[in-house]
Every structure is written in C-alpha cells, then in structure tokens.
Amino acid sequence: MSEPPLRADARRNRARILAAAVEVFDEHGTSASTEEVARRAGVAVGTVFRHFPTKADLLAAIMKELQGRLAARAETLAAEGDPAALFTFFAEVVERAAGARTVVHLLAADGTDVGVDRQIAGLGEALDALLARAREAGAVRAEVRLDEVIALLTAACHGALAAGWTPDLRHRAVTRLLDALRP
Amino acid sequence: MSEPPLRADARRNRARILAAAVEVFDEHGTSASTEEVARRAGVAVGTVFRHFPTKADLLAAIMKELQGRLAARAETLAAEGDPAALFTFFAEVVERAAGARTVVHLLAADGTDVGVDRQIAGLGEALDALLARAREAGAVRAEVRLDEVIALLTAACHGALAAGWTPDLRHRAVTRLLDALRP
Amino acid sequence: MSEPPLRADARRNRARILAAAVEVFDEHGTSASTEEVARRAGVAVGTVFRHFPTKADLLAAIMKELQGRLAARAETLAAEGDPAALFTFFAEVVERAAGARTVVHLLAADGTDVGVDRQIAGLGEALDALLARAREAGAVRAEVRLDEVIALLTAACHGALAAGWTPDLRHRAVTRLLDALRP
Amino acid sequence: MSEPPLRADARRNRARILAAAVEVFDEHGTSASTEEVARRAGVAVGTVFRHFPTKADLLAAIMKELQGRLAARAETLAAEGDPAALFTFFAEVVERAAGARTVVHLLAADGTDVGVDRQIAGLGEALDALLARAREAGAVRAEVRLDEVIALLTAACHGALAAGWTPDLRHRAVTRLLDALRP
DNA sequence: GATGAATGAGAGTTCATTCAT
DNA sequence: GATGAATGAACTCTCATTCAT
Known part of the structure; x- marks a missing residue:
C-alpha cells in the first residue's frame, strides 16, 4: 500500500x-x-x-491535488470562524475557475469522468463545515442544503468559464447567487 | 451572392x-x-x-437552429404576457439542458468555440423582452440586467449537466437561482 | 450478416x-x-x-484464406482417389511451411492465437477424408488417428521452419515421419 | 583477455x-x-x-545454460549404457518442452535468432553418443543420421507446445516418432 | 556494482477531411 | 449530388536501453 x-x-x-x-x-x-x-x-x-x-491517472492526480488545496483553504476559512466564510470561499473558487478549466472539471466531470466523484466528497466535508457555521450564525437560510451549495458552486464555475463573462459580470452573478442563499 | x-x-x-x-x-x-x-x-x-x-460548421449550424427554437419559444411566452414568463423560460431551458449537451454548448462554447458568440445575441433579444416584461410587472428586482440573467442561465445549464444533479436537486437549485432574481 | x-x-x-x-x-x-x-x-x-x-483481424483473415487453400488442395487430392494422397498432402504442406511462417502459425498458433482454433477444424475435415481413404487401402496403420496426423504435421511444419533444415534434411525427416504412419 | x-x-x-x-x-x-x-x-x-x-544476450545465456543441462542429462544416460537411452532422452525433452517455450526456442530459434545455432552443436555431440550406442545395439535403423534425430526432436518439441496437444496425444505422437526410428 | 528514472523510437488505433467512382 | 474508400497526422501507450544517483 x-x-x-x-x-x-x-x-x-x-x-x-x-x-x-x-x-x-x-x-x-x-x-x-x-x-x-x-x-x-x-x-x-x-x-x-x-x-x-494512463492519461486518466494524470487527470485524477491533478484533480486530487486541486481538491486538496481547495479543501485546505476551506478548512482555514472555517477555522477563522467568520460566519460569512462560506461566501468568501464560494467567490474565491469561482474566481479561480474563471481562468482555469481544471476547477470546473473537478466540480463536474461531465463525461470524461476520472473518478472525481469521490474527490468531491472530500471537498464536500469541508464545505459542510462552512455551511454549518453560516447556518448557525443565521447567515444563510435554514433550509439550504449542502448539495444545493455544491450545485450552485458548480454552476457558477462552469458559467465563469463561459465566453463573455467579464470580471464585472462574474462579480454581479456571484453576488446574485449568494443572495439566493441569504435569508 | x-x-x-x-x-x-x-x-x-x-x-x-x-x-x-x-x-x-x-x-x-x-x-x-x-x-x-x-x-x-x-x-x-x-x-x-x-x-x-467542416465539423465546426456542422456544430455552428446546430447551434443556430437551437438558438432559433429557443428564441421562438421565448417570443411565444412573451406574447402571452405572463410577467413570470421569464421564470418559466429559465426553468424550461435548464430542464432541456439536463438531458442534452447541446444547449450547454450553445450557452457557453467553452473552447470548441464555433462562432456561437453571435448567436447568443439573437437569443438575448428574446430574453430581453421577457426580462423587460418581468421588470415592469415588478416580478424581478429593478437592478437585474440582461447579462446577469444569461450568466445565471448558462451556469444553471452547465450545472444541470453535471453528474449527480438529480431532478430534485435540479429543481431546488433552479428555485434558488430564480429567487435570486426576485425582489 | x-x-x-x-x-x-x-x-x-x-x-x-x-x-x-x-x-x-x-x-x-x-x-x-x-x-x-x-x-x-x-x-x-x-x-x-x-x-x-484490428491486427488480429488481419491475422485471422490471412489464416482463413490459407486454410481455405489448403483444404481445397486436400479435397482435390481426395477426389483423385490415390490412397497415398495423405502422404502427398503432408509433404506438400511441410514444403510450403519451410518458406513461410504463416502455415506454421495456422497449424499451431502458439500464444498469439487469433481464433485459428476453429479454422483448423475445417482443415481437419479435409484431412480426415484423406486419412480414411488411406486406411481403407491399407496405406496407413489401422490405429492411426486424425489428431496424431495433425500433430505430426504441425510438428513437421514447425521443424521445417527451424534454422538448419536443408531441403535434403527436410525430405528425410518427412520420410521418417510418414514411415511412422505406415504399417 | x-x-x-x-x-x-x-x-x-x-x-x-x-x-x-x-x-x-x-x-x-x-x-x-x-x-x-x-x-x-x-x-x-x-x-x-x-x-x-542486450535482451538477445540474455536469451543466448539462457539457451546456453539449458543446452548444458540437456547435454549433461544425455551424457548421464549414455554412461548408463542402456541401448534405448536415445528414446528415453527424446521423450524427456519433449515432455519438458510441453510446459516450457524455452526448450523449443533452443532447438529452433525461429527468427529471434540469438546465436543458438552453435549451441545446438554441443547438444549434438551428446545426442550423437546416444545415437551411436543405439545403432550398435540395433535399436535404431542403420541409416538414421544425427541431423534427422535432431530434426524430429525439434519438430516434436514445437508440436508439443502447440495448443491442443493433450498429454495423451503427446504420448501417442512421440511413440509414432520413435517408431519411425526403429528397424 | 546496483538502482530505477528518463529516454524516445515505434506500435496499434482513430478520425477529420479529400476525392475517385 | 451522393458515395464510401483512402489518406495521414495525431494520439495513447510500451519497452529496450542509457545514465545520473
């Protein structure tokens, strides 16, 4: 092993x-x-x-590393205790995705799947912590669930990559998305 | 000629x-x-x-046709005068994207660009009409702009295609997204 | 089909x-x-x-063609009615194998098997006819069975390909082999 | 040096x-x-x-070792004085070949030649002694020559490796072959 | 001497595109 | 116009061999 x-x-x-x-x-x-x-x-x-x-192994390795980095960042934010950390993290990830297809592939391996499914789980835990914290503090609506957050994050990252998303537009779109989570 | x-x-x-x-x-x-x-x-x-x-030409033709169909649908909805038509259209498109990569490619040709950029404009006009109608009726916030709507729609479609979006999750995510547009 | x-x-x-x-x-x-x-x-x-x-398909096609040719030749010989036709055929095949690895691969696909197994069956039928005729005429021992004939033929072909088998040696070796079948 | x-x-x-x-x-x-x-x-x-x-060198070394072992075995048998020792040796070698490609490659390096030609000579001497002994005792026909014995042995080993040679068939084929050497 | 990472030519296979039929 | 066979560059992957450690 x-x-x-x-x-x-x-x-x-x-x-x-x-x-x-x-x-x-x-x-x-x-x-x-x-x-x-x-x-x-x-x-x-x-x-x-x-x-x-295998090429798939290479892809998987990249995704694993990325997932590790994102999860670490999430944990750091969670440790800091800011109730709005979820929003910060969300925005950061989208920002990153804007310049890099890799983030998008991690969040939604559409077809060329390379076993990313399990890796998202690891990231999910970190996100869950952020979500819990935000919920406790009343920063997000009570009924918002983890899968929705991931879904919106995935969607935003995909979108951010789309042609025509200027930094400004990206900012406004993310703001809208985050507003959707707020009470 | x-x-x-x-x-x-x-x-x-x-x-x-x-x-x-x-x-x-x-x-x-x-x-x-x-x-x-x-x-x-x-x-x-x-x-x-x-x-x-060229294969790209084929892709472009498909996109054009699809754009035509979506625009037509938007116009039909606009003509009916329902202030919430924007929401209906939004949900319909996402639903469609869930089972078909093509819609996603139309909204955001990430990389394999095939001149879709201009086509989205045509769809934009139709969407703009829906948005204007919704705004007049107070169904959406005053500051929401067209590009944001397109951005969110794009994001949602991409996400809908991602592995793991069950119909239920899709429904909740779209609901959240649309809530983000409401006053 | x-x-x-x-x-x-x-x-x-x-x-x-x-x-x-x-x-x-x-x-x-x-x-x-x-x-x-x-x-x-x-x-x-x-x-x-x-x-x-596939490369295997190519190999298989070659083998099939060869098998067809050999079977056809065997049938021709059988039709002529000469009790010693089995010996003639045997010697001819070995002669052919001497200059061509393909025959050897047909008779014994050692490892790189490409579905030749079934093809040898077709050849087997033709050989069986020759053997039956020879047995009736008392040209071969009564107890000689088909699989032995194929075995010896395979062996001889492999050997014929081996470095150092001069035409003369080949002739003597085949003679010995055929003697082994005679009463 | x-x-x-x-x-x-x-x-x-x-x-x-x-x-x-x-x-x-x-x-x-x-x-x-x-x-x-x-x-x-x-x-x-x-x-x-x-x-x-070189890989070829490795192959050559293997062959040399194998040849040494076989020659030693032949000498042992020759020393024991049994006139039928040739037959014993023949059968043993074929039996060994049945489970191991190496023997076959030694006897007939078909293509991937690695200088085995000279090694067979060494084995030849040992075989010659067995043959001489058998001839003296009248156990084999007078006209059988060394190269024929090697040829038949080579052939049998190749055949033994071929798919479909069951132990039973192998036994019968070898018996036939040895009969061909008897007076 | 031993190690095992790096090399790079070459193998099988796929596919957008061309062109004789 | 339609057909589908031919093309050949490109791709993933393997392996004998070399060489820094």
Missing part, C-alpha cells in the same frame, strides 16, 4: 509534470495531448507515463 | 444530418465522430461534408 | 493488403508492424485498419 | 536473473519485457542490462 519514497529527481519531475499538466489542461481543456504536457514539463513522454500510467 | 435553391433531396439530407447530429452530440458530446453522425442520418460521410465543410 | 459487395477499388486494395501481409508476416513473423504491411501494399495505414479493424 | 572474477553478489544476481528469465520467457514467450524479468529476479532493470547488455 505505502510506496517507497521517490528519488529526488523523480519527485521533482513528478511535480513538474503535474504543474505542466495543470497549465496545459487549463488552457486547452482535458483533450490536450499528453505529448504537449511532456513538452511543457521539459521531459519525454515516457516519463509522463512512468509517473501516470 | 444568393445561392441556388437546393435540390429536394439535398434539402431533405441537410435536415436529416442536422437532426442526427443533434442526437449524437447530445449523447456523446461534441467529440463524437462525424462518421457516427452520418450513420445515424443514414447518409455517407461525404454527404455530411458536402453540406457542412 | 451478408455485407454489401465491395467497390472495385476496395476489393483490389483488400487483396493487396492481404498479399502484402502474407509476405511480411512470412518474412518477419506476426510481430511485424502493420505500418510495414501498409507500406508493402502501397496504401496508408488507415486503409489497412479500414479493412481489418 | 580473461575477465576478473565476479564479486559474490554479482554472481548471485546473475544466477537469479537467469532463473527468473527462464520462468518469465517460459510463461509469456520471449516477447515478455525485460522489466518483468528484473521484477521476478528481485533486481532493478539496470542490473539485468549490466549482466546482459
């Missing part, structure tokens, strides 16, 4: 590949070629496939 | 191809093969390419 | 691909690349895959 | 690699990957390549 620690150069390459993949997939979507990822990372294709035996 | 009228069989083929393409792309996404479209339409690939020199 | 008749050029290409494949696989074994087959046939790879969606 | 004696661990590794390679190639054929061999041997690929600079 536990794998031996990677050699220093291997770990470095793994990281570079992951970083390159995030960039490439953010720019061209997940249909971008593995070869392009390798090129951007400055390694040979074989190296990419050594680290991620 | 003006092209000669198509022969009867050509016109018939064009329609069949379009219909088949809608089906195929709804089911498998826009990455489905042209050959599959041809097969479903009962014609040979060559015929598809004669009518639509 | 029945496919439409191929267009003239398609039929021509199919034949050329098959012929090229026989040559290539005879020379370099079944691990030779599909690209090489295409090159030899004077077509593009895509064409090979259009006719034979 | 003479190489320095290997370090103890190096000698041990060499042996383990060889043993692993025999297993792996017996199971999956010579197209099995070098990495698989290394894994089975419990060493890293680099180590395999240090000992055998």
